[in-house]
Amino acid sequence: MDTNNFLRAQRGQATKRQRWQAGALVEIPVAENCWAYGQLGEEYFVAVFEGYFSERPAIEDLIHLPILFKSFVYRDGISRGFWLKVGRVEPRSDVMKEDYRFKQDKISGALSLYHSDFAEQGWERPALLSECLELECVAVWEASHVEDRIIAARNGHECKWVSSLAIDVPSVPAQQNDIH
Numbered sequence: 714m715d716t717n718n719f720l721r722a723q724r725g726q727a728t729k730r731q732r733w734q735a736g737a738l739v740e741i742p743v744a745e746n747c748w749a750y751g752q753l754g755e756e757y758f759v760a761v762f763e764g765y766f767s768e769r770p771a772i773e774d775l776i777h778l779p780i781l782f783k784s785f786v787y788r789d790g791i792s793r794g795f796w797l798k799v800g801r802v803e804p805r806s807d808v809m810k811e812d813y814r815f816k817q818d819k820i821s822g823a824l825s826l827y828h829s830d831f832a833e834q835g836w837e838r839p840a841l842l843s844e845c846l847e848l849e850c851v852a853v854w855e856a857s858h859v860e861d862r863i864i865a866a867r868n869g870h871e872c873k874w875v876s877s878l879a880i881d882v883p884s885v886p887a888q889q890n891d892i893h
Contacts (some may be wrong), residue, residue: 729794736804738775739796741860749863750775750799752808758785760808761859765867769839772800780807781866805887813847815880822884827851841891842882843871850878 737753743765750770751761762778789797816825816837824845825837854862858874865872882890 736801739798740799769844785853814851815848
């Protein structure tokens with residue numbers, strides 16, 4: 714069975730109900746007998762660690778892995794048991810650190826920075842293109858899309874979901890395009 718069909722088959726069979734809990738370590742299926750791991754943060758985001766494993770590593774080893782990426786995710790990956798919780802430790806500061814993200818209006822092309830620093834302004838403020846280029850788009854990901862992103866990274870490919878969320882530079886308004 715190829716990787717995508719294997720993951721889809723697993724996705725169709727929830728294992729057990731679980732609650733979201735900051736600090737929980739989760740096992741993410743990425744191929745037959747191959748898993749990646751991540752740690753849950755607050756407000757439905759997960760930090761996915763670098764590395765792929767055919768056997769579950771010790772928690773002490775997991776918590777020292779570098780972060781591959783962080784993403785907001787729908788909670789059903791956890792609540793329906795698609796990603797199993799395998800332990801819990803106090804989240805590292807880099808896991809809990811809130812990253813700045815960008816938004817782009819689909820109609821006007823206008824860019825915004827998204828962060829709790831701007832909570833009084835609806836969590837966003839207008840931004841220049843140069844401020845957004847190295848940031849991730851603010852989006853909530855399906856568990857299967859996170860898995861696809863891990864697989865793409867493992868195979869050295871660009872993830873189609875990351876590409877679909879990239880800045881559409883030609884549509885950025887001239888007053889925000891400071892990179893000509």
